[in-house]
Amino acid sequence: MWIYEKKMEFPVKIKKQDPALAKLIITQYGGPDGELGASLRYLSQRYSAVTPQSKAILNDIGTEELAHLEMIGSICHQLCRDIDPEEIKKAGFDSYYVDHGTGVYPSSASGVPFTAAVLQSKGDPVTDLYENMAAEQKARSTYEYLMQMTDDPDVLEPLRFLREREIVHFQRFGEALEGVWEYMDRKRQFIVQKPEGMKE
Amino acid sequence: MNRDCMLKRLTILDFLAVDLQLYLDSHPDDENAITKYNSVVDEADGLRAQYEDLYGPLFSFRSYSKRDEFNWTDCPWPWENGFNFEIGGDE
Amino acid sequence: MACRPFEETIHVNRLARAYVPMQKLCTLLEPTQTLLSGTVFPELADFYK
Numbered sequence: 130m131w132i133y134e135k136k137m138e139f140p141v142k143i144k145k146q147d148p149a150l151a152k153l154i155i156t157q158y159g160g161p162d163g164e165l166g167a168s169l170r171y172l173s174q175r176y177s178a179v180t181p182q183s184k185a186i187l188n189d190i191g192t193e194e195l196a197h198l199e200m201i202g203s204i205c206h207q208l209c210r211d212i213d214p215e216e217i218k219k220a221g222f223d224s225y226y227v228d229h230g231t232g233v234y235p236s237s238a239s240g241v242p243f244t245a246a247v248l249q250s251k252g253d254p255v256t257d258l259y260e261n262m263a264a265e266q267k268a269r270s271t272y273e274y275l276m277q278m279t280d281d282p283d284v285l286e287p288l289r290f291l292r293e294r295e296i297v298h299f300q301r302f303g304e305a306l307e308g309v310w311e312y313m314d315r316k317r318q319f320i321v322q323k324p325e326g327m328k329e
Numbered sequence: 330m331n332r333d334c335m336l337k338r339l340t341i342l343d344f345l346a347v348d349l350q351l352y353l354d355s356h357p358d359d360e361n362a363i364t365k366y367n368s369v370v371d372e373a374d375g376l377r378a379q380y381e382d383l384y385g386p387l388f389s390f391r392s393y394s395k396r397d398e399f400n401w402t403d404c405p406w407p408w409e410n411g412f413n414f415e416i417g418g419d420e
Numbered sequence: 421m422a423c424r425p426f427e428e429t430i431h432v433n434r435l436a437r438a439y440v441p442m443q444k445l446c447t448l449l450e451p452t453q454t455l456l457s458g459t460v461f462p463e464l465a466d467f468y469k
Contacts, residue, residue, distance in 0.1 A: 133389040135406070136340065138347070139455060140413035185354040193347060203408035210410070259438070286416050286456070293458025293465065297351065300464060303440020304355035310437060341451050348460040352443065362445050416455065 131192070138196040139290045143207035143283045148231075149220035150279050151208035152238060157275070157291070158201045159235025159243035162267035164291075168194035170248035170264060174257040180312050183254065183305040187261075190298050197294065200287055202233045208284070254309050261302045269295040333414040335380050340414075342373035423447070425463040 157163040171191030178184040209222075209231035217226050224240060235243035249260050272292035276285060330338070349366040356362060377387060385400035386392030394401065405411040423446035430439045448460050457465040 132391055134343075135387050135389070135401075136336065137407045137413060138340075138344065140337075140340065140416050141408070142410055142413040142415060144410075182355050182357065186351065189347075189351055189354055193351075199408065206408055207410050262438075262440075282417060290455065290458045297348065297459050297461075297464050300440060300443060301351050301355055303438075304442055306438070306440065307442060308355070310439075314433070341455055344455055345451060345460050348454070352445070352461070355442070356445070359445055365448065 131195070137200060137203065138193070139200060139287050141200055141203040141207060141283075141287055143204065143210075143281075145281055145283070146210060146212050146216070147208045147220075147279070147281065147284075148212050148216060148222035148226075150281075150284065151205045152220070152222050152225055153278055154201060154208070154275060154284075154288075155205050155225075155233070155236060156238035157268070157271060158198065158205060158233065160237030160241070160271075161247045162264065162271045163235075163237075163243075163247075164194050164198040164201055164268075165235055165243055166245075166247040167264060167268065168192075168198060169245065170250060171261065173248075173250040174261070177250070177252045177254065177257070179254045180305070180308045182308045183258065186301050186305045190301060193294070193298075197291055200291065204284060204287060205233050206231075255306070255313070258302050258306045258309060262299055262306075265295045265299040265302065269299075332380075332384055335376065335383075337414045337416075339373060339376050339380055342369055342376065345369045346373060425461070 159165055168191050171187045171194065175184055175187035175191065178187055212222075212231065217223050225234075225236075228234070237243075248264075249257075251257055251260065269292055272288050272295065276288050276292070279285060346366065346369050349362060349369065353359065353362055353366060381387055381392055385403055386394055389401070392401075407413070423444070425444050425446040426441040427444065428441075430441060432439065443461070443463070445461075447462060449457055449462050449465065454460045459465050
């Protein structure tokens with residue numbers, strides 16, 4: 130089950146408003162390679178995992194992704210705090226604003242609402258781990274593109290942290306795959322008794 | 330230690346525990362890592378107890394609450410600017 | 421001998437499989453560096469610079 134700890138995994142303390150940036154960063158909240166997709170993907174896949182290590186990794190990384198979701202939501206929320214209504218249109222934030230105000234809504238940077246179509250839970254332990262490795266790389270690239278979109282250190286620090294986490298997660302899923310190969314190979318071992326009298 | 334300092338140390342320790350746990354998930358026999366993990370959790374536990382004593386409950390459905398006031402609802406919440414410490418300028 | 425933080429030999433016994441080298445614990449970053457690095461493992465930090 131999940132317990133909430135009332136603190137952030139990494140602090141989010143934004144001083145400068147920037148709704149145009151929020152419109153981009155929201156993509157890591159509800160977009161194709163974002164943290165909501167990641168947590169749902171891993172937490173859904175854990176039911177059909179086969180090795181104890183991969184069950185643990187799916188569970189734990191899925192849980193950590195929820196903490197990352199919280200960070201992204203906080204960034205978007207703080208970037209839009211007390212914004213001047215004149216800024217909204219200038220920032221290209223108006224189309225999001227009319228549907229959601231300055232609230233946080235799971236969608237991509239181009240306004241596509243979150244959908245489970247961004248993730249897969251194939252029920253096949255090998256397929257699922259490959260899916261996850263690809264997902265971590267897509268997320269890493271997205272953070273890199275987002276980091277190109279701002280100079281604000283208050284935003285860059287959490288983004289840099291999140292990008293690094295994707296690299297570590299990729300490594301862990303790759304290691305889980307190793308255990309799954311061993312499991313698959315073990316399952317297919319056929320032991321045949323050598324008949325008596327058979328020459329070497 | 331003031332609140333920001335304590336929260337920063339706790340955040341660091343809990344993050345060490347997360348990264349070490351993920352490592353241990355795929356290396357469950359690594360005794361060095363287990364020792365390090367346990368020592369981090371131990372220090373974090375102690376600091377967490379101090380923090381909760383001074384600044385209020387941290388866990389939903391788990392932390393103790395004072396008899397005369399229910400601090401869980403206190404603001405700011407973690408997604409608000411005022412809750413967080415400055416990360417920059419590390420030693 | 422210097423500690424290399426990954427396995428250097430991977431046993432391959434069939435095609436159509438991807439392999440990621442297992443990490444080995446060598447050193448850890450100082451606690452104060454870990455949040456800004458995003459990890460406690462130096463070999464995983466500063467990746468793809």
